[in-house]
Amino acid sequence: MAENGESSGPPRPSRGPAAAQGPASAPAEPKIIKVTVKTPKEKEEFAVPENSSVQQFKEAISKRFKSQTDQLVLIFAGKILKDQDTLIQHGIHDGLTVHLVIKSQNRPQGQSTQPSNAAGTNTTSASTPRSNSTSISTNSNPFGLGSLGGLAGLSSLGLSSTNFSELQNQMQQQLLSSPEMMIQIMENPFVQSMLSNPDLMRQLIMANPQMQQLIQRNPEISHLLNNPDIMRQTLEIARNPAMMQEMMRNQDLALSNLESIPGGYNALRRMYTDIQEPMLNAAQEQFGGNPFASVGSSSSSGEGTQPSRTENRDPLPNPWAPPPATQSSATTSTTTSSGSGSGSSSNSATGNTVAAANYVASIFSTPGMQSLLQQITENPQLIQNMLSAPYMRSMMQSLSQNPDLAAQMMLNSPVFTANPQLQEQMRPQLPAFLQQMQNPDTLSAMSNPRAMQALMQIQQGLQTLATEAPGLIPSFTPGVGVGVLGTAIGPVGPVTPIGPIGPIVPFTPIGPIGPIGPTGPAGPGSTGSGGPPGPTVSSSTPNETTSPTSESGPNQQFIQQMVQALAGANPPQLPNPEVRFQQQLEQLNAMGFLNREANLQALIATGGDINAAIERLLGSQPS
């Protein structure tokens, strides 16, 4: 480093100019001296006459550094060089270094042209994450917020920062602004292992004081958190940032569909204000406030004005490739909340929310299903991709381990609120259905476009048959099939993608069972015996979702037999829940819950959490 201060010796008193600063040799002809100018970022050498003034020096500098002279501040030996001084006055000789700071025009910016490039990128990258982070963090899935916050917290844990919160903010913003960084972090095995630990994630989420407040206000959320399966699903989904964005897109579309339902708009708004807004507020305080706050308030003022457009018929680009789990998660959260609350007697808000959210199912089933079926037949890759996505597997696994949850989700549709009987009948069939889904044969058959096409043809045939010759198909009310399928297909929770496909595939081996088609799905698609009839039937008769069902006993029994036969074909792949929860069952017994079946179901639904199971049991008993 060039010497700069040594030769100037002890700093002179404040009077910069004045008497002999340096050697007073002022030669007649100006000697050219080389002075190095050093900025924080670079260093340049200047050849100037010895007796030049600082002003002239600055002019030469400004050309090289592309700034204006009044932006330049020269410092030598601790003194700020004023324009009217000369270099000699300050003792600036050949070979010495002068420091330079370039000020920017608008002071708050801090730096000027050259340094401001870096500054500009910093500020822009800091501001854009705001929009990105808000969009990313407005995940319908409440845990999206938590996991993001947790993630950013995690990443900042590794840094030894003196100011933790500031660094965390920065990290979050940088993280969210850069999808590549997000991906890198997601791929970090340590992060993944952290994410796969639902307990840990739960703790992280609970640790956020705002979340705690939220949980106090909405106890359903705590149940959500306590459900390890949901947590696992969430984490799987959160792991894939592209998935999250797709989910959000889907959610937006679903919500827009929801708006067009009479009464749906209000329900939507209620749903938002009750649940989402406080969460958004809570989680987004860091990011600069809830961007939707104003939206919400303005919409509340315009309560009467419903969006006049009809339901959105544009199919999602790929409604099933990323599972429309957004709607499912929305319904999951609401459904589980209602489920964990107390059966159907949960508070009206959530009840309405469930109903409203599930309307999405049936509505979505119309345009979405059409496009979906189209895509299914056209693109076998679609199904394969969808099925092979890791989260799909985990979803299915968790569902199969948690049949009660799946039952709740599927059965809470408007169809079954009208018919609790059907609910009960469908409930036991769910596990079989879910096990079916795990069967790899099922999966491979599902990806066979020709098989799907064949199934669809059969279904159409059955439908025609049903209308033309209803006597042939013993009292299979379309409503039942539709209702079931409406829900099975509708994005009710993670069952969504499973719905029509499940039924479809198992249908293949059950050729002769064809005629049972429309009702097949009554066994909640589990038997799949009516699989293909399902989608088109539902799509053709979406309005009959709530048609009264009066299935005759024998039909139902027949279906049950079919279901069991199919279920029997697939050996259960899970450890017996009874064994798993042996200890918990004993505890529940000791507490006085004598209904072993109910206990078991409750335990399965809550993943072995005794407290949550007790709440479920208590909630379901009065009904």
Add this chain to the structure above:
Amino acid sequence: MEPPNLYPVKLYVYDLSKGLARRLSPIMLGEGAGGGREGAGTAGRGKQLEGIWHTSIVVHKDEFFFGSGGISSCPPGGTLLGPPDSVVDVGSTEVTEELFLEYLSSLGESLFRSEAYNLFEHNCNTFTNEVAQFLTGRKIPSYITDLPSEILSTPFGQALRPLLDSIQIQPPGGSPVGRPNGQS
């Protein structure tokens, strides 16, 4: 014309080893090239280090230092290290606080980013030296800046170099020096 204000510039010197280096260095460092610094009481054959020096610049009633977290500032003596073991008067500067902070921000983006920290080559003392020259034109005492080379000239230093290289020192208690208008 009014005299420009002069602000005193001080160098706070901390011994990170809290005296251990002075005691143990002769034994641990093995043969030294030049023997003990002070010479007195060098029982062992080894080199004598008086301390493991961490420095910071105090100006405008703030302490500035460089660590693995980048350039940080705190009230003087406000890091976990507590009060300095010694204070060296570097001189006075006319540089105003505003100008100085701009300069620091610029430094923090170019030469002294947090990831640029290296215990041997580019550490807190490097920063202090740079800043001292900017503010006053003087360097910091050489026994501080020579420390890494002293250590590396011993077999101990050479052997442990990979380990030592990965050490990053960041005294807690400071806050990062960022843009003058606040953080990102």
